[in-house]
Amino acid sequence: MAFWKQFVLSIVVIVAGFAGWIFFAPGAADSLKNAGVPESLVSRIAPSAKTADATAPAGDGQAREEGGNRRNGGGRGGNGAVLVVTQDVVQGVVNDRLSAIGTGDAIRSVAVTPQATGTIREILIKSGDKVKAGQVIAKLDSEEQVIAKGQAEVALKAALEKSNLYHNIKSSVSRMDVFDAEIAEQGARLQLQAADLNLTRRDITAPIDGIVGIVPVNIGDNVTTTTPIVTLDDRSEILVDFWVPERFANTVSVGQPVEATSVARPGQVFSGEVEAVDNRIDSASRTLRIRARIDNASDELRAGMSFNVGMKFPGDKYPAVNPLAVQWDSQGSFVWQALDNKSHKVRVSIVQRNPDYVLVKADIKDGDAIITQGLQRIREGGAVRTANEVASNNGVATQ
Template identity: 40%
Template sequence: MAGAFLAWVFLAPGAQETLADYGITLPFTPAAEPVVGNVQVPGPGAGPRPGGPGAAGPAGRFGARAVNVTTTPVTLATVNAGLIAIGEGTAVRSVTVTSPSGGTLEELLVLPGDLVEAGDVIGRLDSETEQITYDRARLAAEDARVTLERQQELARSSLVATSALAAARLAADTAELELRSAQIELERRNIVAPISGIVGLMQVTPGNYLAAQTAVTTIDDTSAIDIDFWVPERYAARIEPGMSVIVSAIALPGRNFAGEVSATDNRIDPASRTLQVKASIPNEENLMRAGMSFTVELGFSGEEYPTVNPLAILWSAEGSYVWRYEGGTATRVMAEIVQRNSDGVLVRADLQPGDAIITEGILQLNDGMAVNLLDGPDGTSAVEAAEAATDAADS
């Protein structure tokens, strides 16, 4: 143990200075050598020491040796400035057309892909029975109307009792209701488009018997496309209706479409921790279809953070930190890591763009220690450099 201690005292750089800090002075410590100008002159009997020309030289065993370092500049990076999500398109309105009543399908009046307007007849069921019922109700209504008119003429001449006139009026009203009922039943033999849009594939063919509410086809209003997509919950407070979005479809390479957020869900999905969002995209050219897969891009203001070289990050009990080069010395700066990337680490720290961050020689540094800069910026930040340039121009 004594031999190791002596070896440390005489061979380790700065060992005797360390002992002196603790109040320990060795009696055989070499005498300080006088300094003439900027040159240290060996004292009497002093010979060259192993490993260097003198104790005060950069390579001397008892002098403080400045650490050689290299630096890289601080840059700025923006995060959370955009979001890309995958969504599925649906028609702004879509309905499944069903048979309003039971019966045999006699004909279809449209083909898949046809554009129809709301109220257009797209198919007909057999209607012979309903037509007969309607005709009978129409004749009964006409007869009741004629009877009522005759009773009204007689009543004006006081040739009929008031009760007979009231009975004739009731019969006419009842016949009118029967006619309207028969007309509705006859109209229900037509299959009508409830909205305007494009007809889909037919689910039935003429000759089939259709029960009431049997699906016949679908009609999609694709004048606009609604896209449902999901975003991480950290964006929930930043997305609101009216925000602009840009979408592209795998089926339409090279084409981008603009739209806006039309609605957001009122809760976060607890399983995926995501929020469902709906965007509406105009489809004037009718290129987009329901069911397409879309890439949705949203833009945000973003957050800017200083970015340092990954090699500059060190850790202590207080957390992560970096060494900043300032005027020939190393200064310790606490740097909380925000995001790690392959080419840089985003940190939350008191750093400015252009600050010189030490990346080599960092394991030998102490706060305020003098260092020799071998390569990299000299520690003048971009802000300071701009101010210096302005002062020079003014002078």
């Protein structure tokens, strides 16, 4: 296409677009007037277009005026007060509860080993049995010890006969012979006691009341004084060791109640109390070791279980504010307090952040109104109006 044809086509498109804008776009006439086009020319170009002020009813003009006031006022009331939303300060508590993971152990646990070397001849218990202290749980071969005891009994009998004879004929024997006979009698008695002790040690007995674990030996095994025969657990109570942060060192004390839950018993809470507090802080983890005692009369818990231990404390109380209220500047954090329809900046020091509230140290108290919305337009000592006041003035019930 020739250049002059492209130029003419472009002029036609521009004119058509301009005409369409004039006749169809609202406010086109006003735009032309604002651009400096004479009103007489505008009326000829767009005779049907009227300004908004000429065609709009009186009520619409009032609405536009109110809209303009809202735009110009930036959310302020008729008296220049900034519309804000507030939330009262509430009381928050920190360090009021401790949760830790601990490991349970039986209140008494013993690995039973023989007192002598020998071959197991008999096993009198099985896993899960309840035994009493002194009850025989296994026996070793004892033939040699039985013979030794018999020999000691014969030796004692002979020593007694000789001692009695010498006492009856003191006039015929020397005092030294009588003394030797008495010494021989005492030696024979001691040998009999030793033989009897060696024979007794062939019986392996339970040193405590408890429940038998898995028996790792069998009849015919040759055992020594270091061979574990069985493990006995007295689990009438469970001891749970757990570690708490250093800041609780002066808070936890013996006798304080605890609550524990176990993975094996979900939803079930076991009560107990602190039995012991360690005398030093672990320098590596900065924690303190605590031991709690938990009643297990129902025998539902086992040694080695993991526990989630919880403790309650009075805690430290601080003002709590909405996280949206906390602002920052070059001097640190602060909040805006609404007092007597004025905004006041209050410096705060953050203690703890929670999902719903921020605990702070500040010169505020429960019930004080803290601004949470409308923060961008307020200033120190500026007039403010709360949303509740506006709703009340408009006759809207607030909760």
